[in-house]
Amino acid sequence: MSEVSKWPAINPFHWGYNGTVSHVVGENGSMKLGLKDNDDQVEFDEFVNKYVPILKNGAHFNLSPYLFTGILQTLYLNAADFSKKFPVFYGREIVKFSDNGVCTADWVMNSWKKEYKFDQITRKFDTKKFGNDEKATHPEGWPRLQPRTRYLRDDELKDLGEVDLPLVVILHGLAGGSHEPIIRSLAEGLSRDGRFEVVILNTRGCARSKITTKILFTAYHTIDLREFLQREKQRHPNRKLYAVGCSFGATMLGNYLGEEGDKSPLSAAVTLCNPWDLLLSAVRMNEDWWSKTLFSKNIAQFLTRTVQVNMGELGVPNGSRPDHPPTVKNPSYYMFTPDNLVKAKRFKSSLEFDEVFTAPALGFPNAMEYYNAASSINRVDTIRVPTLVINSRDDPVVGPDQPYSIVEKNPRILYCRTDLGGHLAYLDNDNNSWATKAIAEFLTKFDELVV
Known part of the structure; x- marks a missing residue:
């Protein structure tokens, strides 16, 4: 008998488009969160039930009836043309680390929509001006960037964080980067109302970045997130920091959170479609x-x-x-x-x-x-940051059988299990992602209400 036959396989005939959220709560209940406006405390799961209705226990959501399985959801997300959706502008920074490696950080630059005369209806902008600026800022020998992305000038780098907004750091999946539709959807949703500053930390070698050391990223690779968050906390000690990890980026985030414990400067974290048990998923x-x-x-x-x-x-x-x-x-x-x-x-x-x-x-x-060694489930017990987890049972990459019994031992983790959604998809009739909307609403309410 093969190992995989011990676990339920993804059933391609498990279908539907009316999804449901179910909470998996720690065996000792949820941690208590302090609220800003009064001395009351509320348990993590009750906070979500009361203030984030899109994610409350038993909440329903509607997906596209044409993408009625997790397999179809995931295939469509990776094959369809999303070039006209989520038109985020990115300013790229090359970030150097203590081991002499580099990665790239793509900062959401909403101000550039005005600078480059972006038309929300036609999705057109001043490509000539943008192209000239892109050419003037591009480092010699580095790959050409994705649309609406250019390197930041020195004066623009100094201006980052001038407004003391909370910062959300997004970690992408194994085969992705800031250009992915789901990452652009999340970045746009979080930055739209001006509440957050948003940056995507592209893993070394991804999103047309370069590798400058003899090190390729792995699930153990948490140094970049750790040092980037430390740098940002030192630059702006009073602002809150949040992180969202998607797929393999969620594994990295989970490992980082477990390694750091109480030392993490994050106020809250979210993981989407994390393969908590890499062995099982592999x-x-x-x-x-x-x-x-x-x-x-x-x-x-x-x-x-x-x-x-x-x-x-x-x-x-x-x-x-x-x-x-x-x-x-x-x-x-x-x-x-x-x-x-x-x-x-x-x-x-x-x-x-x-x-x-x-x-x-x-x-x-x-x-x-x-x-077996690199799975973030190994470090879940030492996570001390309030962490919202979203996983779908029809995810063809992660699988339906993630180890809830281990996750629920930590009261700082709220596991939102959905029956539908696929891998990083959750696409509705308009090709918008329910999951990225839910994450944006959760972080908005958390930042607004929690001490």
């Missing part, structure tokens, strides 16, 4: 026919392209040997060879990629042991 993606056939190969090929375009930094000649064997504390990335890259182009699953590249780089004998 087995499904490798053995479940629907997940393997429709999604797994695309993820593997994205990871392979990330390695390919960064071989100048990651790669070593065939036959090279490390001076010391790789370990978790002292990784040596000597598996990024031309031969392995050729092999990787034939991969059909992310498990194959992690078997050849990720696990050896971290000192693990195989991908399964890496997944």
